[in-house]
Amino acid sequence: MTTVILHVSIVMCLMDIGQTGPIHKPIPDQSFILKGLAEDQQRRAALISDDGNGEYIKWKKLEGSFGVEFAWGSARPHIKRALRATQGEPWPLPQVYKTRETLFILNPAHFKINIDKTITNDVITDAINRYNETVFEKSIEITEENFRNAPKSEVNKEMQYDRDELGYINADYLRNLTIQVNSTCDVTSSDRSESTCDPYPSLNSTESYTLTVNSTGIVLRAEEEWGVVRGLETLSQLVTHYRGKFYIKETTVEDFPRFPTQSEVILSHQLEMCLYCQESMAMNKMNVLHWHITDDQSFPYKSEEFPDFSKKGAYNTNMVYTRDDINDVIEYARLRGIRVIPEFDVPGHTYSWGLSYPQLLTQCYYNNKPVPAFLGPLDPTNENVFKVLSKLFNEVTNVFKDRSVHLGGDEVNTDCW
Known part of the structure; x- marks a missing residue:
């Protein structure tokens, strides 16, 4: 997968205890500043050194x-460094x-x-x-x-x-x-x-x-x-x-955002990771969590229409996203101004679908003979595939709150087609 990163009145009283009235202006206490400056001068003097050998x-x-x-000798490499963080x-x-x-x-x-x-x-x-x-x-x-x-620095000069x-x-x-x-x-x-x-x-x-x-x-x-x-x-x-x-x-x-959609794509099978990603997105003012929720390797979405998808296709029956898990992710995101768009990648990246419904995938052949368990993308000639997709996405669009669902469409291996 290619990850694309695009991208009421309130009064704060910041005063000392018991303070009221006009803005408080602190009485200058210069002793700690003067002491600090003196220490800096001593440190600077100690750092200026040269051993006399050109090293x-x-x-x-x-x-x-x-x-x-x-x-060292004739070599004088430079390493750039920002002045300060x-x-x-x-x-x-x-x-x-x-x-x-x-x-x-x-x-x-x-x-x-x-x-x-x-x-x-x-x-x-x-x-x-x-x-x-x-x-x-x-x-x-x-x-x-x-x-x-x-x-041995002369940076203070x-x-x-x-x-x-x-x-x-x-x-x-x-x-x-x-x-x-x-x-x-x-x-x-x-x-x-x-x-x-x-x-x-x-x-x-x-x-x-x-x-x-x-x-x-x-x-x-x-x-x-x-x-x-x-x-x-x-x-x-x-x-x-x-x-x-x-x-x-x-x-x-x-x-204001330069683009209406500033997204981050994640493929995660841990709820905590989804929440961590949202924290980092909020810090960077990103507004779409693009959740690549299924793939060849695993089908962790717990579907009510097709429970076998996750029961047989997830890494483990405990490594699934329940309806409550998904609601938690969506609510966490909402409070941070982040949309959650799920991606159910089709017709490729669907090997995990075949662990429960192998008849949905394309049978692959070798020397004109079918190879057991060698399955390709969803089979477009199978009318039942479209019935399953229709039921699944009708469920998904009711579970997720965003008006968009991503159908993937990438990296489809057509050898078996």
């Missing part, structure tokens, strides 16, 4: 990066991304969310609860320690540290996050089937959003709940921590 490691500034030069930057790069070096402090100990009670959308509620933790637990630590520790330490000391606290959404599908799990709106993400869903961070607070605007999910992911990527505090830069983001 040394030297950091050199290269185009768009820094490189380490190893010099990505810190507090969104991924993938938004349509519009503007940032300034002005820093603000976020205080997780007093992170409070006020949500508009008229909005009862569970996708937004779940996303807020999720990212309330993610914003801080998965923030990147700002450091260049490994550059400073490079042996070459490298210009552009961090403004006083910018961290004098940073103001931000305590407001306002989420504004134009329209949502406000339904509960009990009335989704009767809803006039679509509670599941679809090809027509709108994921656009804008995110602004400035001295007045943080504002996230979105057309639909799916844009809120994407915007909160971006917010979590903008937060960094440094010397025990969490920071975010003044930032403006305007974003």
Whole structure:
């Protein structure tokens, strides 16, 4: 298989205990900064060395990066290395991304969310609860320690540290996050089937959003709940921590997906792997889980119409996806703005089908004689094949919530045809 990767108001109170009123500006405490700078200077002085024999490691500034030069005799190979790891930057790069070096402090100990009670959308509620933790637990630590520790390095001569330490000391606290959404599908799990709106993400869903961070607070605007999910992911990527505090830069983001379908194809026979993949997809703002659920090797989908498909075609009777398993995958995905499109590959990749219904597959021959158990793709001359497919896909389209089902069609071995 070829894997193709395309691709409401809320107030955050980030204040000290008992604090009310205007934004708190901390009293600068420069002692720990000055001590840190002194230690850095000592470290830099110790690292500058040359043994006098021309055998040394030297950091050199290269185009768009820094490189380490190893010099032994006439050989001077270069190894490029980025100046520093990505810190507090969104991924993938938004349509519009503007940032300034002005820093603000976020205080997780007093992170409070006020949500508009008229909005009862569970996708937004779940996303807020999720990212309330993610914003801080998965923030990147700002450091260049490994550059400073490079042996026999002159990197501290070459490298210009552009961090403004006083910018961290004098940073103001931000305590407001306002989420504004134009329209949502406000339904509960009990009335989704009767809803006039679509509670599941679809090809027509709108994921656009804008995110602004400035001295007045943080504002996230979105057309639909799916844009809120994407915007909160971006917010979590903008937060960094440094010397025990969490920071975010003044930032403006305007974003929407370049393609309506940004998918990841998986072939998995473990439920946990499906969920792990969805977490990584949400981090990368991908919106379609393309689930290659059956193949030659196994038929793990537990069909009610044809129970023998999985009973005889799965790796093991315990290695199957029940209706509850599939519902769990779909719900997990829905809360992350991800569609789940199943793929039942036909007419090829169907050997596992033949373990229960061999008459559905094409009999292969050798020297004009049929070879037992040598079976090819689904037999298009067998009318019963189309009856089985009709019943199976009628079931599948009722189990899965998306309007699309993938029929595969790839790598069909026609030798037996």
